[in-house]
Amino acid sequence: MAITTATERIRTIGGRVLRGRVAIGGAKNAALPAMAAALLTEEECVLENVPLLEDVVVMTELLRALGAEVDLDTERHRVRIRAADIESFEPPPELVARMRASFLVTGPLLARFGRARSIPPGGCQLGSRPVDVDLRGFRKFGAQVEVTESGFELRSGRLRGCEIYMDYPSHTGTENLLMAACLAQGTTTILNAAAEPEIVNLGQILQDMGARINGLGTSRIVVQGVDRLRGYRASVLPDRLEAGTLAIAAAITHGEVILDHVREADMAPLTHKLREAGAEVWWSESSMLVRAPGPLYATEIQALPFPGFPTDLQAAFAVLMTQAQGRSRIFERVFNDRLRYTSELQRMGARIELIDRQQAIIEGPVKLQGTAVRALDIRSGACLVLAGLVAEGETIVLEAHHLRRGYEDLVGKLAALGADIHYA
Numbered sequence: 108m109a110i111t112t113a114t115e116r117i118r119t120i121g122g123r124v125l126r127g128r129v130a131i132g133g134a135k136n137a138a139l140p141a142m143a144a145a146l147l148t149e150e151e152c153v154l155e156n157v158p159l160l161e162d163v164v165v166m167t168e169l170l171r172a173l174g175a176e177v178d179l180d181t182e183r184h185r186v187r188i189r190a191a192d193i194e195s196f197e198p199p200p201e202l203v204a205r206m207r208a209s210f211l212v213t214g215p216l217l218a219r220f221g222r223a224r225s226i227p228p229g230g231c232q233l234g235s236r237p238v239d240v241d242l243r244g245f246r247k248f249g250a251q252v253e254v255t256e257s258g259f260e261l262r263s264g265r266l267r268g269c270e271i272y273m274d275y276p277s278h279t280g281t282e283n284l285l286m287a288a289c290l291a292q293g294t295t296t297i298l299n300a301a302a303e304p305e306i307v308n309l310g311q312i313l314q315d316m317g318a319r320i321n322g323l324g325t326s327r328i329v330v331q332g333v334d335r336l337r338g339y340r341a342s343v344l345p346d347r348l349e350a351g352t353l354a355i356a357a358a359i360t361h362g363e364v365i366l367d368h369v370r371e372a373d374m375a376p377l378t379h380k381l382r383e384a385g386a387e388v389w390w391s392e393s394s395m396l397v398r399a400p401g402p403l404y405a406t407e408i409q410a411l412p413f414p415g416f417p418t419d420l421q422a423a424f425a426v427l428m429t430q431a432q433g434r435s436r437i438f439e440r441v442f443n444d445r446l447r448y449t450s451e452l453q454r455m456g457a458r459i460e461l462i463d464r465q466q467a468i469i470e471g472p473v474k475l476q477g478t479a480v481r482a483l484d485i486r487s488g489a490c491l492v493l494a495g496l497v498a499e500g501e502t503i504v505l506e507a508h509h510l511r512r513g514y515e516d517l518v519g520k521l522a523a524l525g526a527d528i529h530y531a
């Protein structure tokens with residue numbers, strides 16, 4: 108698997124009803140921190156259920172550039188990492204610029220080797236995305252943090268356990284500080300921590316490595332530092348965002364789809380909103396059935412940290428709102444510029460009024476019209492693909508390479524459920 112740079116397009120002819128069964132893969136946002144955590148030990152770490160995504164390839168190359176041995180087995184969806192001999196403490200800027208999770212190597216490097224250097228991380232352009240929470244936390248641990256022209260220079264002796272109050276429950280910030288705390292001397296308490304399932308997954312992997320952590324999944328995480336960590340053998344949790352995208356696809360096409368390998372608790376925010384909008388959701392162990400035989404109704408979503416509605420499904424849910432009867436409302440409370448995709452939906456005929464950069468009103472139902480639209484990032488790309496499923500005629504999603512960062516074969520999975528969709 109190589110990193111793609113070519114501009115790709117996805118073509119869809121709308122109007123097909125999705126039916127069938129699909130297996131959900133491992134979560135990108137859980138696989139990436141788990142890979143970074145391998146830097147905390149010289150022992151081998153083995154991660155299963157790894158999704159084959161561009162971001163996973165980027166993390167593979169980034170860890171190799173630091174000196175780790177990394178074997179990504181694409182047949183088995185498995186990665187083996189051994190970070191015995193680290194040669195560099197500076198991940199290559201061109202890789203750091205590609206995704207937010209690249210910054211997750213700084214916490215482990217600082218905790219184990221006492222040094223790290225990085226440019227600010229890249230990722231989807233969703234408004235302001237600082238790493239202040241991480242830097243303030245590193246300083247609390249006793250590290251020297253120098254902000255240079257190109258980025259950040261971090262140095263420390265052994266980190267000292269401390270109490271950290273996070274001004275915002277940053278997702279990757281919590282992960283970075285949690286990993287660092289595992290090797291700090293003494294007790295660290297992280298207050299106002301984020302509680303996303305991917306963070307809990309990381310915490311459980313760290314526990315498997317010998318870390319002593321309490322309070323995972325709550326806003327108060329307490330870590331008793333240890334002198335060393337061992338390797339792990341773990342599995343990536345199912346991707347609630349892939350599952351959510353396909354669940355919304357089933358609802359808007361008035362189809363009936365079973366999603367296998369999904370965790371009910373992780374899907375609760377979406378399940379509530381789908382039901383409120385008139386879709387049916389049934390659970391049987393780790394399978395989720397979604398069907399929408401009748402009309403869809405207007406609803407409101409507020410994107411918030413977990414267990415709030417996931418911001419990464421906000422754009423996909425907007426497509427459902429275009430198909431729902433009445434006036435729906437979106438309030439994006441996590442990022443300050445994550446509604447830019449609405450202008451692409453408007454080009455397809457969606458009736459959307461932007462109140463400001465974080466609020467939109469959507470009137471439905473509207474028959475969307477296929478046309479050429481542009482993916483701006485991973486989730487806006489998925490949103491436009493979904494819009495194409497219900498649009499009249501042909502939709503071409505330009506710059507569809509963004510989707511490969513976060514979805515393993517979304518096009519193939521939708522086609523297997525009956526969509527008329529292919530790469531062009």
Ligand SMILES: CC(=O)N[C@H]1[C@@H](OP(=O)(O)OP(=O)(O)OC[C@H]2O[C@@H](n3ccc(=O)[nH]c3=O)[C@H](O)[C@@H]2O)O[C@H](CO)[C@@H](O)[C@@H]1O
Pocket residue numbers: 136139207208235236237238239240241275276277278279280412418419441442443
């Ligand atoms: C790789 C990964 O896991 N990415 C996810 C992660 O991004 P990410 O970790 O970037 O999300 P954060 O929780 O850090 O950011 C959310 C909000 O917090 C603010 N903030 C963040 C850090 C900081 O120091 N100060 C501050 O104010 C940001 O400006 C933003 O408005 O969580 C997001 C929210 O669930 C998801 O959309 C991303 O898919």
Ligand SMILES: C=C(OP(=O)(O)O)C(=O)O
Pocket residue numbers: 205206207208229230231232419485486513
């Ligand atoms: C925002 C995302 O990724 P990143 O944090 O890398 O930009 C995402 O997965 O939707």
